[in-house]
Amino acid sequence: MSLMEKHAIFEKNSIVLLLGIVIMIAIGGLVEVVPLFYLKSTIEKVEGMRPYTPLELAGRNIYIREGCYNCHSQMIRPMRDEIERYGHFSLAAESMYDHPFQWGSKRNGPDLARVGNKYSDKWHVEHMINPRAVVPDSIMPGYPFLAKTELDTRHLADVVKTNALVGVPYTEDQIANVAVDVAAQKNPDDKNVDAFLKRYPKSVARDFSGQPGKLTELDAVVAYLQVLGTLVDFSLYDDKANLR
Known part of the structure; x- marks a missing residue:
């Protein structure tokens, strides 16, 4: 046969x-x-990763609430064209504290995995309020109300605790100082800034929205965007990726 x-x-x-x-x-x-x-873990450990600060976490929740993930992914694929446009390909460890992660494949807008420190806070503020003021061909809707809406921090400590329950390594000290750390990150002259920076290495304290004395949802969103892709030193991984 x-x-x-x-x-x-x-x-x-x-x-x-x-x-x-x-x-x-x-x-x-x-x-x-x-x-x-x-395997003990499917996620390769990398140096520099830390949980989001309370303000960054609040910004991430607003980012999800407004559906930004519908047009922006946060996953750079290991292909030459993507790496040249966006930077080092995404590592699983970069999303180990994201619940849910924002990888996806939808790209009406650019990937945001490495947007942190690529633009100034002022650029982000203007872009969120009126995208076409800085990107004339943008199809992104404006979010001017974020600059006018006071950030609700009443339940932020509960959000941090919930993240801790699902494995994000927030310490008791970080959980106990959520309100203090939000105020300190918004105001670089706050008396608690040094303690905040010690609790969250590689974080920054400044007025993100350009509205001194006013904590808005826009402060939170900009703080979140500015931390994306900034925690890991990718020069340590370039040889592995054959990018040099």
Whole structure:
């Protein structure tokens, strides 16, 4: 019996074909799943990652609330064109404290994985209020109300606690000082700035929205955008990625 004749057994008998499909799917699934039982973690540890500050976390929640992820991904793929446009490809560890992560594939707008420190706070403020003022061809809607809406911090401590419950390593000290740290990050002259910077390395304290004395939702969003892609020193990974 030739090979083609043997194959005809599967083509003419639906039960045999179905059984063969199930067996192949089972083998493929085992090959992918079994190795995971022998790994302590599927996420490579990298230096520099930390939980979001309370203000950054609030900004991230507003970012999600306004549906920004519908047009912006935060996942740079390991392909030459993406790396040249956006920077080093995304590492799984960069999203280890994101619930939910913002990787996705939708790109009506550019990927934001490395947007931190790419533009000034003033640029972000103007862009959020009137996108076409800085990007004439932008199709992004404006969010001027963010600059006028006071940031509600009443439940922010609960949000931090919830993140801690799902594995984000917030300390008791960080949880106890949520309100203090929000005020300190907004105001570089605050008496608690040094303690805030100690609790959250690689963070910055400044007036993000340009409205001294007023804590707005825009402050939170800009603080979040400015931290994206800034925590990891990617020069340590360039050789591995063959980017040099």
